Amino acid sequence: MLPQLAAKAQASGVETALRWHANETVSMTMRQGVLLANQRARSSGISARVFRNGAFGFAALPDDSADALDRALRRAAENAELAPRAGAQPLAPAAPGRGLFDYRRTDARKFTAAERVELFRTLDAAIAAKYPDLVTRDLNLTLFCSEKALATSGGAETFSAVPRVIFHVSLALEAKDGIVDLYDAMGGFGEIEDHLADVDSLLARIDALYDDLRRKAEGAFCEAGPQDVVLDSNVAGILAHEAVGHTCEADLVLAGSIAGDRLGQRVASEKITLGDFGGRGPDGRSSFAIHVDDEGTPCADTLLIEKGVLKTFMHNRDTAQRLGAAPAGNARAFAFSDEPLIRMRNTCILPGDDPLDDMIGAIEHGYYFRRATNGQADLTGEFMFGVNCGREIRNGKLGRALRDTTISGVAFDMLKSVTHVGPTLSWSPSGWCGKKQPITVGMGGPAIKCRVHVGGRS
Incomplete structure (x- = not known):
């Protein structure tokens, strides 16, 4: 053919x-x-x-x-x-x-x-x-x-x-x-x-x-309010995609995304480097692979945030030309009947060098959230996600298991609060994105320690 x-x-x-x-x-x-x-x-x-x-x-x-x-x-x-x-x-x-x-x-x-x-x-x-x-x-x-x-x-x-x-x-x-x-x-x-x-x-x-x-x-419910937390890789990967990635898609930037007027500005802790990658991600182990997008552009790696500074957006050929950038292969279509849209590929926070035990040990009263469920984010960067698996942290040690709860906040504010980034990059096996068309994506990250608003009984 x-x-x-x-x-x-x-x-x-x-x-x-x-x-x-x-x-x-x-x-x-x-x-x-x-x-x-x-x-x-x-x-x-x-x-x-x-x-x-x-x-x-x-x-x-x-x-x-x-x-x-x-x-x-x-x-x-x-x-x-x-x-x-x-x-x-x-x-x-x-x-x-x-x-x-x-x-x-x-x-x-x-x-x-x-x-x-x-x-x-x-x-x-x-x-x-x-x-x-x-x-x-x-x-x-x-x-x-x-x-x-x-x-x-x-x-x-x-x-x-x-x-x-x-x-x-x-x-x-x-x-x-x-x-x-x-x-x-x-x-x-x-x-x-x-x-x-x-x-x-x-x-x-x-x-x-x-x-x-x-x-x-046999677990406990979280105490509602701002809390120091450790987000395991599953949760950090979903946040990278939903709360940050979508705000950096150039079509949504042109539609008024919060990221639009922050290019070159600090939007996260210096420990945060977040990118969208071709192939199978920076470690070659993502659950998804893409080498050429649906406009025929080779898929290059894109660092959206580098050491806390917003560097660029994700483009198709048209928005790249309009905004003076280089296309990196982000035009994707789900089915033969779909026109290519600007979409993420393998989006993740890159690993740091802070062990998980150090993150947990640095929290006197907080939570370790291991798995996220459904959630939402908008063009202001505000997000809310369900969490269905986690543990209390008391005096730097893991305590009781947790019942279902939620986490919420503004992505760039949350990322500025990051004090630790773990050394191990892990990928979700099941990333999908629903922007107008469903499409397979890679979502990943290391564990991170940050501060978010935690819900009580869900």
């Missing part, structure tokens, strides 16, 4: 990007030993994007024939004529991205559907036998693989296939005051066989989850 796309793009006579795009999902859900869902879905098609008169025209069709390519190109060109942008300059030439990046295990035997079901039955039976006091036990598996072939009139030619597995285990039991639940997300970059072949390792993770749940059932 790639040679066909490249020939059409080169012959178009205008600034053009052609993309063939297929998404495939395998999903399973089991509750209390009953298989509720076991399905596979695939969608594919082609899209054309044309730049003319200062504006992009976009068109997509659920077809990949030569005739469909021609029709999509014509419609995209017609759509570009509908909304010309007066005074806009032609897009500056960009370095074309090239390469084949197929991360599927094409030479390995795959689990059959029956084997996946048998694995679920084995895990569920083991959980039920070992922990009969559980009220519910849920297993959920999702494999998502995105395949793309992209060619542009500027010479970009690239193909990618990036699979990721998320295996959720959710457990609940009855405490004295009601039902208490907790979940763990396992998996990450790769295919089902990469993450679910070792049953003993999965059961060990489930044992640890049950131990956390048992402590949580």
